[in-house]
Amino acid sequence: METLLNTIHKIEDKHLYLLYSSLNTIFKDTRLPSHDLQHHIRVWLHCRGLMIELHKAGLSIDETLIEKALIACFFHDTGLTVTLDEQHGYSSAQFCKNYLENHLSILTNAEKNEIITAVELHDDKSVKAKPVTKPDEMLQLNLLVSTADDLDALGFIGVFRYIEIYLKRGIDLKELPRKVTHNLRNRFTSFTNAYSSLHRYADRQRLRYHETIDFFTRLEADISENSNSTDSPLHVTKILKQKLVVESSSIDETITYALKTQTAPYPSSFFTKLRSELEVTTAIPIY
Amino acid sequence: MTKIITFNELRRVKDNLPDGSMQIIADRLNMNVEAVRNYFGGTNYKEGGTVGFHLEPGPDGGIVTLDDTTILDMAYEIIAKTKEIA
Structure with a gap:
């Protein structure tokens, strides 16, 4: 376990700053809190957790x-810009x-193609529909990345992410749930088909x-x-729509606004839990 | 023994430790103090290594898996003794 964690940290040390800088440049003119740099960091954290398991x-x-x-993980949603x-x-x-062409010449062409x-x-x-039939198939790069992305659709984070992207895609509120x-x-289901053996x-x-399901139900x-x-x-949902979609506020501004203005228990609890879920990326050192 | 705890709970344990506790734990376990800091979410891996701490997204700041609870148990013990004295 220690060896794997050391290897992960060594690789993070080698790449994180460069990836972070590249994504900041790609996202500099895009306001999309549901799929921003923080989302890419969380997807990496899910992927890392999955590999550790x-x-x-x-x-x-x-x-x-x-x-x-x-x-x-760091590039999967950059196309949303x-x-x-x-x-x-x-x-x-x-x-x-x-x-990959500009930064990582040490990877072979086959490895680069696999990432792309x-x-x-x-x-x-x-x-995702292909069933996992052998343990080694759980290590397929495609599967790891898409599953890690799926996992960031869960929890209270998943709620705000779905609401923002679906409304921005023009889906009517009535149809949304x-x-x-x-x-x-x-x-x-894709996740459990592949990884339910990790009980x-x-x-x-x-x-x-x-x-997440309870919220939308x-x-x-x-x-x-x-x-x-x-x-x-x-x-x-109305608060998230107004702040994220209409006013293009950040998620942090949205939460701060909600916690200052809302007194009812449900919104207060929702935005408090959302903020604490989002804090996870602050524990990742990016030098 | 593996323990699962939330990141904010681990941070609360760390915040409740009296000054100098990290060094006390490190001395008792004959470890580098940076390793003890890393156990509570520090990130100085060059000095302290990884100490079996890993974090994944989830409630309350994220879910932390600790591969060994020796340091955490010692921290709880120090906090309990501090409360007794106070």
């Missing part, structure tokens, strides 16, 4: 896999290709999945009842 389960994680996964379309993977792959493919196909349903729960179920890890993710009920309550998921 697989290592504990007896699989061998080599240095090249860690390096490829780190780069792929070009298009908000679900097929943004192609544009992300172009950013990644440029980065993982970035391009990270949201491809046909890739049904579309989210459908997408979320698919993501979680304790899967249990932790299931709790986060239920937090209640939101659907609020919408159908035409609720005016300020103590509800619908009210939280």
